[in-house]
Amino acid sequence: MSERLRVGVIGGGLIAQVEHLPNLKALPDKFEVKVVTDPSPGVRARLSARFGVETRAEAEEALGLGLDALVIATPDPWHGELAEQAMQAGLHVFCEKPLCYGLAEIDRLALTQRRTGKVLQVGYMKRFDPSYEAALDLVAGKAERLRFVSVEVHDPDAWPFVAHHPLATAEGDVPPDLIAETARRKRSQVKAALGFVPDEVTFRGFAGSYCSALVHDVNAVHGLLDALGLDIGAVIGASLFAGGSGGQATIGLRSGEALWTMTHVEIPRVADYAERISLYFEDEIIELIFPAPYLNHHPTQLIRRRSEGGRLETTTIRPGFGEAFVRELEGFWAAVTGRTAARNPIAEARRDQALLVAMARKAAGMG
Numbered sequence: 001m002s003e004r005l006r007v008g009v010i011g012g013g014l015i016a017q018v019e020h021l022p023n024l025k026a027l028p029d030k031f032e033v034k035v036v037t038d039p040s041p042g043v044r045a046r047l048s049a050r051f052g053v054e055t056r057a058e059a060e061e062a063l064g065l066g067l068d069a070l071v072i073a074t075p076d077p078w079h080g081e082l083a084e085q086a087m088q089a090g091l092h093v094f095c096e097k098p099l100c101y102g103l104a105e106i107d108r109l110a111l112t113q114r115r116t117g118k119v120l121q122v123g124y125m126k127r128f129d130p131s132y133e134a135a136l137d138l139v140a141g142k143a144e145r146l147r148f149v150s151v152e153v154h155d156p157d158a159w160p161f162v163a164h165h166p167l168a169t170a171e172g173d174v175p176p177d178l179i180a181e182t183a184r185r186k187r188s189q190v191k192a193a194l195g196f197v198p199d200e201v202t203f204r205g206f207a208g209s210y211c212s213a214l215v216h217d218v219n220a221v222h223g224l225l226d227a228l229g230l231d232i233g234a235v236i237g238a239s240l241f242a243g244g245s246g247g248q249a250t251i252g253l254r255s256g257e258a259l260w261t262m263t264h265v266e267i268p269r270v271a272d273y274a275e276r277i278s279l280y281f282e283d284e285i286i287e288l289i290f291p292a293p294y295l296n297h298h299p300t301q302l303i304r305r306r307s308e309g310g311r312l313e314t315t316t317i318r319p320g321f322g323e324a325f326v327r328e329l330e331g332f333w334a335a336v337t338g339r340t341a342a343r344n345p346i347a348e349a350r351r352d353q354a355l356l357v358a359m360a361r362k363a364a365g366m367g
Contacts, residue, residue: 003337005092007031008062010082011074012038012047012055014158015096018165018294019325020071021051026326030333035062039174046168063089069119069336072096076211077185080105087118092336094329096123097219098211099349102193103357106350113346119335121328122344124219128327130319131288131300132220136227138286138304138317139279143228146254148280151217151262160271161294193357196366204244206360211353213264214247218352219344220277220288221260230254232355238362242266249359283307296323 007024009016016036024031037056038044044055056062059082062070069092072082080100083093087109099122100106113120126132190207191197198206225232233252236259240247246265253260273292278285285305291298302317328344335342361367 002068004029005031005068005333005336006034006066007069007071008035008037008065008067009033009071009073010037010059010062011072012036012040012043012168013073013075014162014167016071016073017047017167018162019296020073020329021047021053023323023326023329024071025051027329027333030330034067035065037062039178040170042171042173043168050166050168060085063091067091069094069332075182075186076101076207077182077189080109080189083109083120084112087112087116087120090116090118092119092332094121094123094332097215097349098353098356099346100193100353101189101207101211103350103354104192105189106346106353110346110350119332119342120346121332121335121342122346122349123328124216124344124348125293125324125328126216126220126290127223127324127344128322128331129290129300129324130322130327131302131317132223132324134302134317134319135286135288136224138302139224140227141229142281143230143254145281145283146228146230146258146279147282148258148278149221149224149253149260150278150280151214151221151260151264151276152278153213153217153262153264153275154267154270155213155264155273155275156268156271157266158292158294161273161292193353194360194364194366196361196364198360198364201240201244202360202364205240205247205363206356208244209240209247209264209266210356210360213266214249214262215352215356217262217264217275217277218355219348221262222348222351222355224277224279225253232260235355235358235362235367238359240360240363247359247363249362251355293325296325297321 070086072095236250238249248263251260275290278287287303289301334340
């Protein structure tokens with residue numbers, strides 16, 4: 001295999017247009033984009049014109065083009081099947097989050113990954129954020145002093161932060177049967193993941209607020225807890241609200257000596273985004289304040305607050321301007337070419353989904 005990976009992008013939607021295609025093209029020594037697949041003829045035409053790439057309608061068409069890897073950026077219910085097909089066809093996989101809704105499907109992928117030996121990396125870009133990496137160093141070895149972890153996110157969805165991009169959108173030209181099948185799969189997979197037929201709030205909240213939004217923060221906090229040397233305890237409480245556009249949960253830490261809370265809510269009519277992970281120790285507070293995800297090269301703020309002699313000292317740490325979305329692709333390339341171990345492998349996604357499923361079951365009164 002050449003050092004330059006021949007890659008196909010499956011799904012030409014928002015994340016592919018704003019991040020993956022421009023970023024892959026900006027790394028020509030590492031990636032050659034051979035094909036983009038999307039079911040919309042209009043989207044394919046505009047992507048071909050904008051990025052100068054070959055396009056196909058069906059994801060399966062990419063599997064026979066002599067590729068080294070796939071970037072899967074389809075609607076969530078197709079992630080598992082496409083990742084399975086890709087690895088069986090001998091391709092490495094970068095798959096957007098969530099990898100799958102349910103643990104059984106993730107376990108099947110893990111078996112395939114072990115059998116084929118292919119890299120499967122999940123798209124948790126925050127793990128590659130320079131400020132996040134610096135925070136891992138700050139918290140390491142401080143488990144006995146941790147008292148509280150707080151995650152707070154409010155989000156208008158992406159519209160204020162992508163309107164300046166020349167986005168290609170499907171204009172009623174996606175086959176209706178495909179739209180119906182995607183919706184059917186989503187219902188079926190959420191039901192299988194949760195182990196019961198959810199009401200509408202639980203369905204929307206689990207698939208949206210939990211698995212599309214808070215999944216990033218669950219993964220990030222898991223990494224911080226790993227650096228601390230802590231495992232999570234039980235889900236103490238959880239709720240889904242605002243018609244499923246809001247989600248909350250509380251998880252025990254340190255056998256009741258510490259607590260982790262998280263809240264996400266969509267505020268669709270306010271063009272503002274805020275995402276904050278705060279760790280409260282006996283003697284300091286360490287805080288990560290993330291920009292809206294699609295605002296590239298806006299550094300995440302890393303703030304440390306301590307007191308000495310009764311005085312508050314606040315330190316802002318800026319490790320650099322590296323873009324997490326770019327760095328995760330560089331990390332994928334490094335894992336495929338054998339330079340490093342894969343970051344965000346299947347086991348990470350399984351741990352995240354196990355917690356999200358437990359949260360949704362608790363919110364529905366089933367756990």
